[in-house]
Amino acid sequence: MENSERSTRIRNRRKGKRRVFFLLFWVLLLIFLGMAAYFYYEYKKGMENAQDEANLNNEEFEFNGVEDEFGKVNILLLGVDSRDGRASRTDTIMIAQYDPDTKESKLVSIMRDSYVTIPGHRKNKINAAYAIGGTELLRKSIKENFDVNLQYYALIDFDGFAAMVDTAFPEGITVDVPQSMYGGTGITFNPGRQKLHGQELLAYVRFRKDAQSDFGRVERQQAVIKSIADEVLTVQGVVKIPGMLGTIQPYISTNMKKTTMLSIISPYFLNRNNNEIITFRIPVDHSFENRRYQHAGSVLELDIEKNRTALKEFLK
Template identity: 55%
Template sequence: MIETSRLNRGKQKKSKKKKRKVISLIFLLLLISAALYFYFQYKSALNVSMKATGVSQKQVEFNGVQTKGKMNVLLLGIDSRGEEKSRTDTIMIGQYDHDAKTAKLVSIMRDSYVDIPDHGKMKINSAYSIGGAELLRKTIKENFDVDVQYYALVDFNGFSQIIDTAFPEGLEVNVEKRMSKDIGMILEPGLQRLDGKQTLAYVRFRKDAQSDFGRIQRQQEILGKVTKELLTINGVVKAPQLLGTIQPFINTNIDSGEVLSLATSYLSNRDEGIKTLRIPIDGAYEPKRFQRAGAVLDLDLDENKAALQEFLGENQ
């Protein structure tokens, strides 16, 4: 009886080991399959998007300064059209606080009238036209005393393709008014699904009474919708396609390890959402017109600087 019991226990141990081995093999096969799926999805999307004209991948000068515990990124939406020198209509600072696990987004209006180092007072988007991302970084530091460590130049063509990849049936948007002037199409008011080109037109429209103020509001709205989708299971599945799609349309000095660290940290606290701010803030600017600069937003620099620093936690 004792011998039989030992034999049974021995058989049970061997059976458990065999099961664990089989489970391990299945898990390994699943990992390999997932890796192959992600790789081929990524390569397929990359091959398609590489056929389009993207942003130059040439490394640009950018002497960003690290902010302790925070990751500040200068996000620039550019319209390169294959040109060496391009313009930027969208200027944002994205921040992720690794300790607090909070994400923030600041939109700086392009007509903000500021001091550009060694060039005098101009619209802030002139800094990029004159001296690229580095001069714009210096301009932000000089006027608002905010350090930006990284940059990301994103071509508008890539934005359209990201929308089409993430939302194959269109992105649901409530268009508040009829939009047509200078966007190459007509968007009628009402709740509807927009494809990539229509969504790009929606976020670029500014030929109404709200001008750039409405445009920035729509940009932040769409970025919020896209971010929310990417943090779902469906969004994770589409991740390799999105990475392959955007790569030719983005130039950044953020390395892949930093991106992975940020994504892992943010996903663990994704219910927090993204907080937003617009510069200039309400009541801290005055519309003016100057001969050389045209129509500008003359900032109350002290108020806007204080608001930006408080929002980004620069004084903490």
């Protein structure tokens, strides 16, 4: 009799545990489905809001990407002004690297006036490679001069950058403007800590009418990217990611599949203890001279060997 009662109690406890397990399973499933529906809705809403204004139309360009020999992901990032309908100018050239093993992120800015060898053509500014032969010739030029393999590219319309900022951060991004800045952008900036909205932030990172010229612009671009990443990593920022991705999608041309993007982006946002973006610049200090050539204008004549060695050391 006693054994029978004990067996009954054990069966009841097991049934109770199973009921709790199934209840928990359904609750988690509903939460997951709700989040998926929310992400999809925000993504589509962002895309629809941006679709009419986009100029790149998701056109994919030739790019024979090569995997990094150490298993890291190297992405060529280009900022273009496509308001003329041709997206022929790029004054932002960067290499973003993500290490799947260490979860480390790095960002390299290559100054557009860097005077380099362009395969099949005479030496010129590095951004001339894009104007002459698009993303593929620029990839070849970076490989030729700096011996870096690039697997993917992402061409981003400047208007998409501004739209993404306004969608995700309607109150603006906090920036510490170091000095009065005016001329060349149509917007005047007064010194001090302030909130900048999409077009203002775009003008800020493109400004070059001061003593630092392109060097100052590169510093501002890297600082703003870090600020946006920090904002996104807050609890309030994470929920805005779907809308951000949807908004900027029509303004991007890339050879990356959406699944590839998510596989790179997700670990970065989930691994908050190691998400600082480490930055670098080409040319490095004391490795260039200011020169002028009739066919290219004012350029930065690089010590290629010194810059190649420094870049490979940074990215290894």
